[in-house]
Amino acid sequence: MIRFENVTKRYALTANPALDDVSLEIERGEFAFVVGKSGSGKSTLMRVALREQLASEGTVMVAGHDLAAMSSRQVPRLRREMGAVFQDFRLLPGKTVTQNVAFALQVIGKPRHVIRSLVPETLDMVGLADKGKRLPHELSGGEQQRVAIARAVVNKPQILLADEPTGNLDPATSLDIVHLLDRINRAGTTIVMATHDSAIVNAMRRRVIELHEGRVIRDVADGSYDPALTPDEARPDVADVTWEPEANEDIDPAAGYEGGA
Amino acid sequence: MRLGFLLGEIWTGLRRNLSMAISVILVTMVSVFLLGLGMLAQRQADTMKGYWYDRIQVSIYLCTDGAPQPNCNEQAVTDAQKDTIARQLKEMPEVDTVFEEDAQQAFDRFKEQFRNSPIADTVQVGDIPESFRVKLKDPTKFAVVSSQFEGAPGVASVQDQEKVLRKFFQIINGVTVFALGLAALMAVCAGLLMATTIRQAAFVRRREISIMRLVGASSWTIRMPFLIEMLIVAMVGVALAVLMLWGAIQVIFNLGVNQVALSQAWIGTSDVLVVAPWLFGGVALVALLTSLLTLRRYLRV
Ligand SMILES: Nc1ncnc2c1ncn2[C@@H]1O[C@H](COP(=O)(O)OP(=O)(O)OP(=O)(O)O)[C@@H](O)[C@H]1O
Numbered sequence: 001m002i003r004f005e006n007v008t009k010r011y012a013l014t015a016n017p018a019l020d021d022v023s024l025e026i027e028r029g030e031f032a033f034v035v036g037k038s039g040s041g042k043s044t045l046m047r048v049a050l051r052e053q054l055a056s057e058g059t060v061m062v063a064g065h066d067l068a069a070m071s072s073r074q075v076p077r078l079r080r081e082m083g084a085v086f087q088d089f090r091l092l093p094g095k096t097v098t099q100n101v102a103f104a105l106q107v108i109g110k111p112r113h114v115i116r117s118l119v120p121e122t123l124d125m126v127g128l129a130d131k132g133k134r135l136p137h138e139l140s141g142g143e144q145q146r147v148a149i150a151r152a153v154v155n156k157p158q159i160l161l162a163d164e165p166t167g168n169l170d171p172a173t174s175l176d177i178v179h180l181l182d183r184i185n186r187a188g189t190t191i192v193m194a195t196h197d198s199a200i201v202n203a204m205r206r207r208v209i210e211l212h213e214g215r216v217i218r219d220v221a222d223g224s225y226d227p228a229l230t231p232d233e234a235r236p237d238v239a240d241v242t243w244e245p246e247a248n249e250d251i252d253p254a255a256g257y258e259g260g261a
Numbered sequence: 262m263r264l265g266f267l268l269g270e271i272w273t274g275l276r277r278n279l280s281m282a283i284s285v286i287l288v289t290m291v292s293v294f295l296l297g298l299g300m301l302a303q304r305q306a307d308t309m310k311g312y313w314y315d316r317i318q319v320s321i322y323l324c325t326d327g328a329p330q331p332n333c334n335e336q337a338v339t340d341a342q343k344d345t346i347a348r349q350l351k352e353m354p355e356v357d358t359v360f361e362e363d364a365q366q367a368f369d370r371f372k373e374q375f376r377n378s379p380i381a382d383t384v385q386v387g388d389i390p391e392s393f394r395v396k397l398k399d400p401t402k403f404a405v406v407s408s409q410f411e412g413a414p415g416v417a418s419v420q421d422q423e424k425v426l427r428k429f430f431q432i433i434n435g436v437t438v439f440a441l442g443l444a445a446l447m448a449v450c451a452g453l454l455m456a457t458t459i460r461q462a463a464f465v466r467r468r469e470i471s472i473m474r475l476v477g478a479s480s481w482t483i484r485m486p487f488l489i490e491m492l493i494v495a496m497v498g499v500a501l502a503v504l505m506l507w508g509a510i511q512v513i514f515n516l517g518v519n520q521v522a523l524s525q526a527w528i529g530t531s532d533v534l535v536v537a538p539w540l541f542g543g544v545a546l547v548a549l550l551t552s553l554l555t556l557r558r559y560l561r562v
């Protein structure tokens with residue numbers, strides 16, 4: 001579903017690349033955490049996957065599209081297959097909860113009857129069925145993030161990218177949000193979530209991809225995360241973390257991507 | 262994008278950026294008013310030229326009894342002299358048509374032209390000289406006719422109508438150049454202001470824009486509200502300018518000038534309707550191009 005092959009991302013005027021020869025593959029229906037210290041490149045990875053930024057080197061495939069080969073006219077189509085949520089919610093302050101969620105459908109030209117059925121259905125799914133008429137500032141942080149999630153998934157994207165969605169929330173609320181993401185994942189959406197909250201990662205026991213100075217230093221299923229450990233002492237596998245495509249993959253990635261395109 | 266939603270976004274956009282919208286309206290109004298003024302002045306010149314070229318270009322005034330011109334010797338023109346002039350005129354290749362205006366006709370025409378002026382009451386038949394009205398094949402060939410008849414027996418004076426009007430055309434051309442020059446300057450202002458307004462509007466709505474991009478709105482969907490807003494604002498400016506032009510023509514020409522001279526030779530408010538579509542079209546084009554260029558630079562997907 002998402003594949004990075006030797007991806008390097010350099011920002012102008014910076015010595016070290018934000019992503020350094022990153023290779024990884026996230027399958028359809030997976031739930032993966034991207035962890036690492038501040039500045040390790042988590043947000044950069046998300047932005048590259050969303051094609052907000054292009055990789056400096058390497059190939060990025062998302063839902064069957066080669067992002068570097070894609071013309072800017074095709075980008076909207078890619079974005080309609082992806083949802084994204086962020087630490088700062090990014091809701092429109094002048095619109096109600098319902099209007100915020102509907103906005104995502106209106107601007108891609110969905111007919112009114114579709115909007116009228118999808119929006120309440122999605123708000124119900126995130127547990128905000130009775131708060132549709134509220135404005136964002138009349139909601140708690142956790143509720144605002146639920147609205148943002150509803151907006152991200154209302155068009156039923158195949159992929160949901162979440163960049164520190166719990167960064168502004170207390171631990172209990174954070175866990176609620178992650179459980180909601182988990183539910184969305186079980187319904188079939190591929191989820192990549194960047195976080196440095198080890199409690200969440202350890203509670204969920206899902207795949208963990210750890211970045212350090214732009215490199216993948218760990219990539220394990222059922223992973224945990226202890227930010228206090230330095231790469232050397234905690235991870236004997238630190239030297240050989242480059243991702244290798246498995247020879248015996250039973251899912252042909254290309255065929256899988258076709259369905260989403 | 263649904264029309265209702267689009268209109269709602271446009272309305273919100275205009276309201277949130279109202280002061281900029283008003284300044285674009287005003288600057289557009291002033292520049293279009295000046296441009297329109299220049300265009301109307303040119304139409305005035307054309308109308309007048311057409312009017313005079315359609316009639317006579319050269320008048321050969323004949324001597325009246327006691328005429329002051331030395332050539333006349335205070336004697337009225339004789340029939341033999343008139344015949345000679347008429348025959349010579351007909352033989353000239355430059356001449357298109359000749360019309361002989363007798364004293365009574367000259368008097369009637371004068372009365373008609375100056376019907377609203379007190380001078381009309383003091384003239385009598387015979388005061389206005391008889392004349393040959395000559396229409397030339399090429400109005401600029403005036404000199405040929407004038408040199409032949411200036412000082413001929415029975416001729417009081419030869420008048421080139423275009424010469425009479427030349428001063429007037431000079432004034433009109435001056436007005437045109439002045440108005441168009443100012444209009445060009447104002448058009449630059451209007452263009453820059455439109456670009457600034459769009460940048461400002463894009464800044465005010467940067468949240469909406471970033472979300473639109475994130476959820477996969479096409480770049481046209483993102484740009485459309487800005488484009489339409491700019492078009493609406495520019496068209497309001499043109500509409501106001503056209504109203505002002507209409508008012509100006511009403512005041513200057515219909516009420517002022519028509520009192521003293523030929524109404525056919527003057528443009529009227531209907532001429533405003535003729536230039537209006539050009540003004541609307543031109544400004545729409547400028548607004549569209551400016552918006553597209555600015556949006557291209559500032560709103561990338
Ligand atoms: N737009 C940019 N221009 C230049 N350098 C940037 C830019 N964005 C990020 N960087 C640099 O790239 C590196 C990775 O940044 P990134 O935002 O991806 O880290 P992160 O893992 O998301 O950090 P955090 O946990 O604090 O969000 C950092 O060194 C940062 O300074």
Ligand SMILES: [Mg+2]
Pocket residue numbers: 042043044163164
């Ligand atoms: Mg980040």
